Amino acid sequence: MDLCLQTTRPVSHRSLALKPNLTTPPEQLLRHLSNAGHVATGDRFEVLHGGRTNLVWQFGNGCETKVLKLYRDTNSNPLFENNPHSEINCLNTLDATGLAPRLLTQGNHSLGRWIIYEHVNGRDWASDSAAVARLLARLHAQPPLAGLTSGVNGSVGIRRQTLGILARCHANSRDRIKAKMPNWFVSPFDRPCLIHGDPVPGNIVMAEQDPVLIDWQCPTNGDPTEDLALFLSPAMQKLYRGAPLTLDEERQFLTAYPDTTIVQRYQTLKAWYHWRMSAYCLWQLDQGNDDYLDGFDLECEYLNAVIGQS
Numbered sequence: 001m002d003l004c005l006q007t008t009r010p011v012s013h014r015s016l017a018l019k020p021n022l023t024t025p026p027e028q029l030l031r032h033l034s035n036a037g038h039v040a041t042g043d044r045f046e047v048l049h050g051g052r053t054n055l056v057w058q059f060g061n062g063c064e065t066k067v068l069k070l071y072r073d074t075n076s077n078p079l080f081e082n083n084p085h086s087e088i089n090c091l092n093t094l095d096a097t098g099l100a101p102r103l104l105t106q107g108n109h110s111l112g113r114w115i116i117y118e119h120v121n122g123r124d125w126a127s128d129s130a131a132v133a134r135l136l137a138r139l140h141a142q143p144p145l146a147g148l149t150s151g152v153n154g155s156v157g158i159r160r161q162t163l164g165i166l167a168r169c170h171a172n173s174r175d176r177i178k179a180k181m182p183n184w185f186v187s188p189f190d191r192p193c194l195i196h197g198d199p200v201p202g203n204i205v206m207a208e209q210d211p212v213l214i215d216w217q218c219p220t221n222g223d224p225t226e227d228l229a230l231f232l233s234p235a236m237q238k239l240y241r242g243a244p245l246t247l248d249e250e251r252q253f254l255t256a257y258p259d260t261t262i263v264q265r266y267q268t269l270k271a272w273y274h275w276r277m278s279a280y281c282l283w284q285l286d287q288g289n290d291d292y293l294d295g296f297d298l299e300c301e302y303l304n305a306v307i308g309q310s
Helices: 027-035 084-093 129-140 154-167 173-178 225-232 234-241 247-256 260-286 290-309
Strands: 044-047 055-060 065-070 103-109 112-118 193-195 204-206 211-213 220-222
Touching: 027 103, 027 112, 084 103, 084 112, 129 193, 129 204, 129 211, 129 225, 129 247, 154 173, 154 260, 173 260, 225 234, 225 247, 225 260, 234 260, 234 290, 260 290
Parallel strands: none
Antiparallel strands: 044 055, 055 065, 065 112, 103 112, 193 220, 204 211
């Protein structure tokens, strides 16, 4: 089988059972996919380096381009789940909506669960926050999806989750972050809907017609402000785009989101979300991921600013 390499860019994903810098899928997986007719002679593979959890490759022969995702068998992340069944469920359900890529096939291998879906032509999101607001509003108009878990909802839920994250941290900053916990109550959202759970710039492809959300491994039926907060997070913007949103970009996003009651709810939860993300960045730093340092500082800065305004 003549499977040639298109790029030698290092992969950013961490691997457990697999070697950490796989620029092409493992030979035993390629044989498995070839025997099943999913990979053809002459297909060329390129590492997709936007994700930070699973191993992902773009492949094809110049006429048709697909994406192969090999899931790592890990659910140790305290904020972002890695559930292939949830992604398969969402891709199947959203097939005709334009919100997600089209799933082509999926299966199991000794190396892990895998899926193949159509590649979305476009670039990672970098500008036009209003387009993302409209995209998320279209998603949040979807009803809850059977088979998904219920997301963290309201200040009590965020408090419980964040304290759980901090309990896994060892840095001296843990107590300082814990002391910054907001002190006001926000009730759970009473109209849960399908939320993406990780709408960061690297998971939004600006396609020719409309933006598309990829990487659906952590969706829930939950509070739509969760998606708003994750997109607006200065840590996630810094990590994936290189800089937090400007005040104008944030204002454009919140103005373009059509449900003003959701925007108002986000404003009441904003400090809670910054508090949780600062704890998450601290946990990542404890794991040795130094690229979260700027994000940690930003989330602390934004948290202090919001609390000071309250």
